[in-house]
Amino acid sequence: MRLALLALTLLVAPTVRAGEWQPVATELLAREKTGFGGLSGVAVDRDTGTLFVCLSDRGVFRSTDSGKTWERHGKDVPKGRTETPGCLQLDPTGKTKKLLMATxxxxxxxVASTDPATAWRTMDKKCEHVDWCAVDWTDPEMKFALAFKHESGGLLLLSRDGGKSFxxxxxxxxxxxxxxxADTAVVAREKSRQRxxxxxxxxxxxxxxxxxVSEYNPVSLPKLQSDALFWLVEGALLRGTEKGAKWEKVSDVKDARYGPVxxxxAKxxxxxxxxxxxxxxxxGASWAKPVAVPKELKGVSTxxxxxxxxxxxxxxxxKMGSDLYRLPRGK
Known part of the structure; x- marks a missing residue:
């Protein structure tokens, strides 16, 4: 009788309590033979909750049930991996369902879509091997685009024709x-031995x-919310207005690595x-105590x-090469 009651308890009890990180891509990673880096990026559709992940040399996969099941997204299987956190992104304006991925x-x-039946568009070969790409999300053709060449002395690439040439x-x-x-953009300037x-x-x-327009040193990709641009910099979180012409410090932030999310x-x-x-x-007036990341990540890195x-x-x-971990926050 005690064994029967124990079995019934296990069936009805939640497998994960609120406040516990749980891996959700273990089976996907075991099934797909990824290249170096394994799981290399994640993005969430805020309207639907759909998860999108990039697997090195295996392309994009999506989950509509918080990582319980996964399926390939689109027919294309691009080589390479995303790397810089945030370089796999959905249209932040919320006006389209476009997805941008720099490998x-x-x-x-x-340039892809959250609709798996929609064909993907690839930009010019000159923007291969880049860390990130910024585009004009207000323009359906994304004519003005900037991309950052990987390990090339801070080389910035520029396109005025939607990525057909750089x-x-x-x-x-x-x-x-x-x-x-079409004319206005902001970009980080590198801190170096010479500067x-x-x-x-x-x-x-x-x-x-x-x-x-600012002497603060950015530490991650900026994030747009409504008409304000938020940028994490060394020691602080900044808020930019008037299309990046004016900047103010929101709050001090120690040892920031990525965000804000x-x-x-809005608050x-x-x-x-x-x-x-x-x-x-x-x-940003006050911040809660930090919630530690899963111990399997072995800390936080770039x-x-x-x-x-x-x-x-x-x-x-x-973290690139890890599993994907989910933290349910409901009580």
Whole structure:
């Protein structure tokens, strides 16, 4: 009788309590013979909760049930892997269901769709082997685009025809950029031995000239929320307005690595730091104590990704080569 009651208890008890990280891509990774890097990127459709992941040399897979089951997304199987956290992204304006993916040691930048039946578009071969790509999401043709060449002295590539061709905008650039419209963009400037401070540069003429607008040093790709651009920099979180012309410090943030990732509303943000995931519900006026990442990740590095699903109130975290971990936050 005791054995029967124990078996019944195991059947009805939840397998994971709120506040526990759980791996959700174990079977997918075991099934697919990935290239170097394994699981290399994750993005969440905030409207539906659909998960998208990139597997090295195996392409994109999606899950509509929080990682319980997975299926290949689209017919194309691009070589290479995503690497820089955030370089696999969905349209942040929410106006389209386009997906942008920059692969390292693989093919060119890819513009796809959350609709698996829609054909993928590949940009010019010159933007192969890039860390990230920024496009004009307000333009259906994405004519103005910037891409950052991997391990090439901070080489910035520029396109004015939607990625059909690229020119070199120069070296010395850094981590991240954002394109606001056909003429306006901001890009990080690299901190180097020759230049003690990096900063943020802005163009208002389609990339012909870039002028400094901030001396803070970005540490991750910027994130757009409504008409404001948020950028994690060394020691702080910045908020840019007027298409990147003006910048203000939102709050101090110690040892930030990635974010912010937006939560349920405009005041709800998550940031990944070396100590774990920190959260604010008052737009950065105060931050909760960090929630440690899974011990299997062996800490947080520049290759650690963070995502949030507002539909199910769950966080996702991974590091290139790890499993994908989900943290259900419901009580």
């Amino acid at each position: 390292v040691y693989g093919g060119s930048v890819i 020119s070199e905008a120069g070296k010395g650039y850094g981590l991240g950029a954002w394109v606001f419209d 003690a401070t990096g900063g943020i540069l802005r163009t208002a003429d389609g990339g012909k000239t870039f002028c400094p 937006f939560g349920r509303d 709800h943000l998550f940031v990944l730091t070396t100590a774990g995931v920190i959260e604010t519900t008052d737009a 290759l650690t990704w963070l995502e949030y699903d507002p539909k199910s109130d769950a966080l996702y975290v991974m």
